[in-house]
Amino acid sequence: MNVVAINGSPRKEGNTFHALMGVGRQLQENNIDFEILHIGNQAIRGCLACGTCAKNMDEKCTITSDPLNEWIQKLKSADGLILASPVYYAGIAGTMKCFLDRAFYVAGCNGGLFRQKVAAAVVAVRRTGGSSTFDSLNHYLTYSEMILATSNYWNITHGRTPGEVLQDAEGVQIMDRLGQNMAWLLKMREQTKAMLPAPQPVAKIYTHFIR
DSSP, rough: OEEEEEEEESSSSSSSHHHHHHHHHHHHHTTOOOEEEOTTTTTOOOOOOHHHHHHHSSOOOOOOSSSSHHHHHHHHHHEEEEEEEEEEEEEEHHHHHHHHHHHHHHHHHTOTTTTTTTEEEEESSSOOOHHHHHHHHHHHHHHHTTTOOOOOOSSEEEEESSGGGGGGGHHHHHHHHHHHHHHHHHHHHHTTTTTTTOOOOOOOOHHHHOO
């Protein structure tokens, strides 16, 4: 089994990275492969709302100026996903938001590529805005019918300079516990896969409120 973590911070080894490593160590101790995909320092443009991915059904975004289509296939093949972002103005960092909007829309329009994967959101913040960012990341996971791993508090850790989150004792425990719970869910899902098939995907019903 393997888990791919998305590091949405522009800093490769900033506090978001250190938070993810706390989760990853617990996964690796449970013999689950762990990889961090660092996208926060890439030039990723936002969704064009062109609808081509839904029309072509080829699991690809029409924008080819970045490696998003390669990343989608990496996430599709993973057993678990972690979305991690620093906090920008009480929200998801811009590059990460562009990545999520496009990757999750392609996945949703192509039969639900991320359905029933075990997932979690992780946030690194200096002071405030962590809860709203955590909530926003979870929107992508819950919309995609993913299985959410939890900890003993919200998955938020605090620090300013790179590595400072390691001094947040509660935050360190939160990440450790998240890794343990995620490993347990992954193993349980794997062991019950044959005897308890997942619900089949259904065609999405779209409504609006203009009469």
